[in-house]
Amino acid sequence: MTLLEQLDTTLENLELKAVQARLSNLLEQAAQQEPSYAEFLLDTLKTEAEARRSRYLRARLQLAHLPYLKTFDPFDFSFQPPIDERQMRELQTLRFVHEASNAIFLGPPGVGKTHLSVALAEAAIQAGFGAYFITAHDWVADLGRATRENRLDRRMRVYVAPKLLVIDEMGYLPLDEIGATIFFQWVSARYERGSIILTSNKSYSEWGSIFGDPIMATAILDRLLHHSTTINIRGESYRLKERRRAGLIGGREQERGEGLSPRTPLRPNRAAKRRWAPLRPGQRRNFPNPASVVSPAALYIY
Ligand code: ADP
Ligand code: MG
Numbered sequence: 001m002t003l004l005e006q007l008d009t010t011l012e013n014l015e016l017k018a019v020q021a022r023l024s025n026l027l028e029q030a031a032q033q034e035p036s037y038a039e040f041l042l043d044t045l046k047t048e049a050e051a052r053r054s055r056y057l058r059a060r061l062q063l064a065h066l067p068y069l070k071t072f073d074p075f076d077f078s079f080q081p082p083i084d085e086r087q088m089r090e091l092q093t094l095r096f097v098h099e100a101s102n103a104i105f106l107g108p109p110g111v112g113k114t115h116l117s118v119a120l121a122e123a124a125i126q127a128g129f130g131a132y133f134i135t136a137h138d139w140v141a142d143l144g145r146a147t148r149e150n151r152l153d154r155r156m157r158v159y160v161a162p163k164l165l166v167i168d169e170m171g172y173l174p175l176d177e178i179g180a181t182i183f184f185q186w187v188s189a190r191y192e193r194g195s196i197i198l199t200s201n202k203s204y205s206e207w208g209s210i211f212g213d214p215i216m217a218t219a220i221l222d223r224l225l226h227h228s229t230t231i232n233i234r235g236e237s238y239r240l241k242e243r244r245r246a247g248l249i250g251g252r253e254q255e256r257g258e259g260l261s262p263r264t265p266l267r268p269n270r271a272a273k274r275r276w277a278p279l280r281p282g283q284r285r286n287f288p289n290p291a292s293v294v295s296p297a298a299l300y301i302y
Helices: 003-013 017-021 023-033 037-063 085-092 113-126 136-148 152-160 177-190 204-211 214-226 238-245 270-275
Strands: 102-106 131-135 164-170 195-200 228-232
Touching (some): 003 023, 017 023, 017 037, 023 037, 102 113, 102 214, 113 131, 136 152, 152 177, 204 214, 214 228
Parallel strands (some): 102 228, 131 164, 164 195
């Protein structure tokens, strides 16, 4: 076996894939530049370390289930003057993730709530944190299914474990008693231990209608807002601006109801309505004892 063949086999056995793939380049470069032994070894090991880091980041990004990949770069802050840029720059430092505090984006459709949440999740992943993104609709459907199938504890770990969890589009559908109780359990489990980013088209005063009960909403908001930053975006829809520029729509009259994606109908369909039925005014709800819904072991952040 030649020296090169032995090298190749050894790299294969050690699973140093990036060095193996670049071996002839690395040797050729070394022959030309004549680095010291230490420099050559460092370059070679860095090749492997960098390749591993980008593989790891790719895997983390996939696990996060981001709906798309967007960063802060293309975000035009001048289009959205209500956003406090200093507040956003502070969030970008990710201190809020280190401190396990929360960020809440409130505003009408199309103003960049999802974009900024995705950009923060992406930045957190780049910084080595675990992150997960889900819409409120999918969160409720998933945990509702898990409850019916008696595997809520196991499923809950998916939403409790990551250091940063984004729940997008809170407020399009109200939660039923079990849903609201699980949400309360979840917020409590993450309290001061893991960060939450929420986006919503509803102001805090309207959250009673999401959770069906003002007392439950207050208990949830109390934990959620204790360590948190709220970014109120009261600007114009960016999607509309682009469509208007393309000449697809005219004046403001045509714009009402814009931005409700087909995934999130304004009125829930019949099945969803039955499962997460909104309360009639004055109706009282009996919330189950939280401890009987999710066991403490399922609420451990690691
Ligand atoms: P929301 O979640 O508030 O409904 P999105 O974040 O989905 O809005 O934004 C809608 C679209 O417009 C996305 O493609 C987003 O990237 C883009 N967008 C929104 N605001 C801006 C902005 N200020 N600069 C650049 N793109 C923006
Ligand atoms: Mg959105």
